[in-house]
Amino acid sequence: MLHSKHFAVAAALFALMFIGMAATRPPDDRAKNLKVLPKDISHEDLDKIMDSWKAALGVKCGFCHAPSADSTSHHLDFASDAKPEKNIARHMYKMTGRINKKFFSFNKDDKGNMLPTITCMTCHRGNPHPDEVK
Ligand code: HEC
Ligand code: HEC
Numbered sequence: 001m002l003h004s005k006h007f008a009v010a011a012a013l014f015a016l017m018f019i020g021m022a023a024t025r026p027p028d029d030r031a032k033n034l035k036v037l038p039k040d041i042s043h044e045d046l047d048k049i050m051d052s053w054k055a056a057l058g059v060k061c062g063f064c065h066a067p068s069a070d071s072t073s074h075h076l077d078f079a080s081d082a083k084p085e086k087n088i089a090r091h092m093y094k095m096t097g098r099i100n101k102k103f104f105s106f107n108k109d110d111k112g113n114m115l116p117t118i119t120c121m122t123c124h125r126g127n128p129h130p131d132e133v134k
Contacts, residue, residue: 033079036090053089056120057128064089096120
């Protein structure tokens with residue numbers, strides 16, 4: 001009897017925990033403001049791309065992403081377009097895609113998928129300003 005009571009309490013606590021988790025999680029975990037990347041991109045793929053851009057330019061996430069409008073939060077507001085660098089990056093992404101398509105479309109894997117020959121790294125090489133001679 002005591003045993004099953006404990007079980008019921010534990011089960012109720014568990015249920016509350018899950019309801020709590022569901023309530024605190026944003027209704028939609030997916031990116032809200034994608035204009036050049038596929039809207040249904042997985043969280044994992046988005047992370048990979050963001051990491052590669054960060055490395056290619058030798059910057060931190062905050063180079064393109066504005067701080068949260070809530071000054072008590074130390075997080076970045078990833079969906080915001082307030083920093084001009086973010087829009088330049090979109091432009092660069094489209095340009096890079098066009099260069100590959102137009103000039104390197106012969107570069108395909110054995111399934112016929114185009115391989116991205118030119119990447120952000122090709123020009124940037126860890127520098128946000130590849131046009132500035134060092
Ligand atoms: C070179 C600029 C740049 C850097 C550096 C960068 N991002 Fe982004 N990020 C973008 C752009 C541009 C988009 C929007 C892409 C689009 O419009 O499809 C984006 C979108 C996102 C989104 C989706 C936001 C939404 O809800 O729409 C997340 C999350 C994100 N970035 C996280 C990161 C993280 C984490 C880092 C650091 C590891 C990072 N970004 C570094 C340019 C950048
Ligand atoms: C063909 C060469 C080339 C490629 C490929 C390229 N960039 Fe650029 N990028 C440049 C040049 C050159 C500049 C400087 C332009 C200027 O200052 O007028 C620049 C500037 C930028 C800036 C603005 C930096 C600032 O402080 O104003 C961002 C952001 C950027 N690139 C992101 C990217 C991302 C992300 C990619 C890959 C998706 C990429 N670039 C691919 C050549 C390139």
